[in-house]
Amino acid sequence: MTIVTILVGSPRKSGSTRILAGEAERGLKEQGIAVETVFLNDLKIKGCQACYYCKKNDVAACAVKDDMQQVHQLMQESDGLMVASPIYFAGVTAQTKLWQDRMFPYISMNLAPKLPPTKKVSFIFTQNQPDVHLFETPIRTFMHMVGLTGLTVKDYLIAYDLDAGVKTPVTENKVFMDKAYEMGRDLLR
Numbered sequence: 273m274t275i276v277t278i279l280v281g282s283p284r285k286s287g288s289t290r291i292l293a294g295e296a297e298r299g300l301k302e303q304g305i306a307v308e309t310v311f312l313n314d315l316k317i318k319g320c321q322a323c324y325y326c327k328k329n330d331v332a333a334c335a336v337k338d339d340m341q342q343v344h345q346l347m348q349e350s351d352g353l354m355v356a357s358p359i360y361f362a363g364v365t366a367q368t369k370l371w372q373d374r375m376f377p378y379i380s381m382n383l384a385p386k387l388p389p390t391k392k393v394s395f396i397f398t399q400n401q402p403d404v405h406l407f408e409t410p411i412r413t414f415m416h417m418v419g420l421t422g423l424t425v426k427d428y429l430i431a432y433d434l435d436a437g438v439k440t441p442v443t444e445n446k447v448f449m450d451k452a453y454e455m456g457r458d459l460l461r
């Protein structure tokens with residue numbers, strides 16, 4: 273069975289990020305792809321402890337036994353990944369950053385990637401600021417660093433001018449909703 277994991281890095285389960293991730297999920301499921309959605313905020317994930325277990329043993333496995341183990345399992349089993357995070361203080365949320373740091377086992381000491389390029393990843397970012405370019409540099413850096421694991425970066429969406437409950441709901445922005453849906457539909461194409 274073809275599986276895609278969606279990681280939601282927002283603590284708000286009905287926020288804009290989750291809504292757009294839901295559109296991507298709809299696009300994936302319409303392709304007959306099974307979807308596993310993980311709310312990172314629900315998991316107990318420690319930061320990388322820099323023990324270098326993965327490097328010393330040259331393994332794509334982590335010595336820290338916490339909820340990240342189930343995410344690692346999903347990384348191995350999934351054919352693709354969607355990462356959805358709000359922008360907090362010009363970067364991804366702390367929940368998303370914890371996940372990223374714990375992807376260290378997939379990058380060898382010589383920077384060789386350990387995940388196969390057949391696994392694709394697309395990203396959804398949401399931000400309050402109306403200037404879509406404002407956080408482009410940290411966003412591009414984040415995506416590049418995730419790509420060091422071997423995942424092939426397929427596409428991304430920066431959905432801007434959003435603040436759930438305060439500004440116009442993301443559901444009324446057809447461009448963002450359609451793009452999120454299409455990113456799900458096309459992730460593994």
Ligand SMILES: Cc1cc2nc3c(=O)[nH]c(=O)nc-3n(C[C@H](O)[C@H](O)[C@H](O)COP(=O)(O)O)c2cc1C
Pocket residue numbers: 282283284286287288289290358359360361362363398399400401434435436
């Ligand atoms: C702690 C915190 C920091 C934030 N920092 C930024 C920021 O630096 N730039 C920005 O455009 N929006 C920022 N925002 C706004 C969120 O990125 C935006 O509202 C986002 O759509 C929230 O996603 P959600 O609805 O899924 O929770 C911040 C929000 C919070 C709670």
